[in-house]
Amino acid sequence: MSGLASGDESPWLPPYELDSIRSKVPMVYVEAIPIRLSPTGALEDVGMLLRASHNGELQRAFVSGRVLYQETVREALVRHLDKDLGPVAMPRLPAVLTPFTVAEYFPTPGYGFHDPRQHAVALVYAIPVDGDPAPSDDALDFSWIPVEDCKNPLWELDMVPGHAALLAHLLTISGSNL
Amino acid sequence: MSGLASGDESPWLPPYELDSIRSKVPMVYVEAIPIRLSPTGALEDVGMLLRASHNGELQRAFVSGRVLYQETVREALVRHLDKDLGPVAMPRLPAVLTPFTVAEYFPTPGYGFHDPRQHAVALVYAIPVDGDPAPSDDALDFSWIPVEDCKNPLWELDMVPGHAALLAHLLTISGSNL
Amino acid sequence: MSGLASGDESPWLPPYELDSIRSKVPMVYVEAIPIRLSPTGALEDVGMLLRASHNGELQRAFVSGRVLYQETVREALVRHLDKDLGPVAMPRLPAVLTPFTVAEYFPTPGYGFHDPRQHAVALVYAIPVDGDPAPSDDALDFSWIPVEDCKNPLWELDMVPGHAALLAHLLTISGSNL
């Protein structure tokens, strides 16, 4: 925790307090699309987690989580990659932390992406992963999806709202859907 | 307010409540550097506000403010530009809202940029301004600084922590300090 | 011509010589997608030129042309915008000339985008246009296409190879196809 001086309180909040705050201000999020590249950098596979959603449905999702009080964006990325992909995933963080896009999630249907829990503003990154991701925490599975299969618009049906659009964005800027 | 359905509460919070939240989660901010360009797009002038800081000192600053609950990043940018530069500034917002950098402000000295009030994560933009900015709200003055003068490192002494670095960043990526 | 000292030869080349060079090295190109934005920066219209292709078919295209010897990228952008859109188009060039993408055109079918004339590497920009473009030079027509209509994949049939992909790229990064 970069900025956490001794004497400061924990950045973790009890659930009732976090729920209250979530109804009052937007949350800062980081999101990471795990990727595998060829030796020359071509996008080969995209990593997806399988999670149980709030209403019990299974959904595909990328790494995603909030930035804690006094935590840097880089620390939050490292922490969520470690938490979601396990200790031997070996993610490769970038030197430059300008996100490739900013994703906005709103609790009210009909605006931006939908997240029933909160209004969140997410900095989104594509992160090469060298090791072996293992689903941890609340994820049920982790799969590498070949980039050819990622172009199938049916993925959208199975994905957390917004994440199919982030995937399409990545395919576009990497030239993978030409 | 894009996502504010009828029946939702106001996104404005009483000061004591905002102060409490500011000690528990990072705030989402937008920051805008007002710029004037030549007909061929060369950076000519940078706009700076003059504000009284919390301890009464005068400080130069760019447009800056938080994103409200249920407000989009674009709406927040428009609102803060309008509030800080007045109704006839005619800012030109970009089609693509990927920021040129992300600035992190921490209340604890020694980490990132310093903001005694809060931990903030700011999306930073350079915004061409066509009209006549008039200092409004809590600003005392607005000045256009020729880009040649912006290179003087003495600006740093007068600027809100972090904003001199944002200015240096803009001069670098626009090729203005070559 | 920034770098053209007195005594240097003209950057213009006779056609036979340019044709010969085009078969030996890649050409440096700039490409500009003319756009119109709402007062808050949302993408509203995309400008397209109508040209007769080499085999006489009509094709939609964006502004495109080569960078001359001793000409800066910025000068080339200004020159081609002026040549293709006329003197009262009032394009708004950006302060930062990092392109949103790099497009590669090859004379050999099956690799990247196809351009039978040459191998070209193009720096691609989206340029807001405030005035009234008038087709000039070798263009037959100029039209503003509402962004809603741009999503129709049928455009691809009418467009210069590669330009439909550039349009899709712009719609993606501006969030216009969400």
Next chain:
Amino acid sequence: MSGLASGDESPWLPPYELDSIRSKVPMVYVEAIPIRLSPTGALEDVGMLLRASHNGELQRAFVSGRVLYQETVREALVRHLDKDLGPVAMPRLPAVLTPFTVAEYFPTPGYGFHDPRQHAVALVYAIPVDGDPAPSDDALDFSWIPVEDCKNPLWELDMVPGHAALLAHLLTISGSNL
């Protein structure tokens, strides 16, 4: 060579012909700054080649070279990294080939960066390197320079024109000079 169909001529040109072309059109270049990152992605070291310049002086430089006819930008990056850093350097190419900046070199002093040989437009990348670079080809030495030492403006004296500015640009966008 992606686009090189059988029957096409070699993309290599005899020196007299390349010299002639270099006086008539800008050359397409790729440039790569080799970098080493901490496990969390912080910039730790920058790699520099030592070369003998045309007039016999020793100069520091990054990886740099032209894109051949019918060669993709990605292929050119791979080829020049391999040629300059040797076969066990293990460079990590990015999925997205949008450069972090475009550098322009002119043969006429006083415009952009200076290159007495040619007018070149270079796509510039920062490339993480995992292995052991060995100076090859025309380089005399390769060194990793700690990022702290890179901030010393004296580097500029020893570097190829323009490369000190590219280094300063990278330090700025990675937050390394805060």
